[in-house]
Amino acid sequence: MEGKQTHLAWIKDHSANLAAYGGVVFCVVFFTILTPMFGESIWSARKLETLMSNVIVTALMSVGAVFVYSLGNMDISIGRQVGLYATIMVVLGNSTGSLVVPILVCLLLSVVFAVINGATGEVLHIHPIIPSLVVMFVLTGVNSMLFVNMNTRNISLTSMGHEIFKSPILMLVVLVAEVLIVSYLFNFTKYGKYAKAIGANQVSAQQSGVNLIKYKVIAYIVMGVCVVVASVFQMGYTGAAADATGTGFEMNVMVALILGGMPLSGGMRSKVSCAVVGAFTFALLDVGLPMIGIAARNTYIIKAVIFLIVVLITCRKKDGVLPR
Numbered sequence: 001m002e003g004k005q006t007h008l009a010w011i012k013d014h015s016a017n018l019a020a021y022g023g024v025v026f027c028v029v030f031f032t033i034l035t036p037m038f039g040e041s042i043w044s045a046r047k048l049e050t051l052m053s054n055v056i057v058t059a060l061m062s063v064g065a066v067f068v069y070s071l072g073n074m075d076i077s078i079g080r081q082v083g084l085y086a087t088i089m090v091v092l093g094n095s096t097g098s099l100v101v102p103i104l105v106c107l108l109l110s111v112v113f114a115v116i117n118g119a120t121g122e123v124l125h126i127h128p129i130i131p132s133l134v135v136m137f138v139l140t141g142v143n144s145m146l147f148v149n150m151n152t153r154n155i156s157l158t159s160m161g162h163e164i165f166k167s168p169i170l171m172l173v174v175l176v177a178e179v180l181i182v183s184y185l186f187n188f189t190k191y192g193k194y195a196k197a198i199g200a201n202q203v204s205a206q207q208s209g210v211n212l213i214k215y216k217v218i219a220y221i222v223m224g225v226c227v228v229v230a231s232v233f234q235m236g237y238t239g240a241a242a243d244a245t246g247t248g249f250e251m252n253v254m255v256a257l258i259l260g261g262m263p264l265s266g267g268m269r270s271k272v273s274c275a276v277v278g279a280f281t282f283a284l285l286d287v288g289l290p291m292i293g294i295a296a297r298n299t300y301i302i303k304a305v306i307f308l309i310v311v312l313i314t315c316r317k318k319d320g321v322l323p324r
Helices: 002-013 015-038 045-070 078-096 100-124 129-149 168-188 190-200 202-207 212-238 249-259 273-291 296-314
Strands: 154-156 240-242
Touching (some): 045 168, 045 212, 190 202, 190 212
């Protein structure tokens, strides 16, 4: 009896991991078996390229977002940041003939947005999602005005080739490098440890001497850099930017992290692996569902149901109340 109770306790403690890894394995097996029956395997060269492009952009953003979500926060301005960065890269790239200058400009802007999103909530004593909401609205307006002034809804990168960003090898190398760097920062430096401590109990972290503003801003900076990297691939894969670029990416990141087993409340159970597993699961659903004949409008419903189930399984407290 005691052994059975221990086994059940282990399952309960690891329910998030079991749901996350079980979900990705199920998706792999399900779509591997089913998609060939509808005409094309999800692992065909053409679909694999699409799958990799979906995985890389979502994963690159999600890996960085682990820092912010470990705080118990979320940033809903991510999508609009991607849209602005893609526009800057195309416009300045065409003007200078190089992506070096526009990438540096985007990195500088990401630091500015990190300071706003990370510090404003603490300084003004407001919920941290409010500053990111303001940034989202401002960037939406800025990006729209840029395209209105250019009298177009999309612009293309014409001064250089962008085919390199379609290389699965480059995608994989960049993703692995980012995962290794962020994992080291998150697990073996004070930046990640303090971020998790703040998410676990902000009051205790502050009383222990943790500078809340400093380490929240650093968490947002890490995410901002990763968002810029993701923007390079988003822009480079299509070789263009549009006023709608990045729309909904913030939700993709949130869904990917939750599917990967990331607790909404942040804290010590936060892991970088959640981003990779969740991004791959999300991409499999995004590419695989239309391949088996499900209309695009219905895939959102299916992903929403799966998301809700995972949240209820992995993110409930002992008293049955969802975390903040």
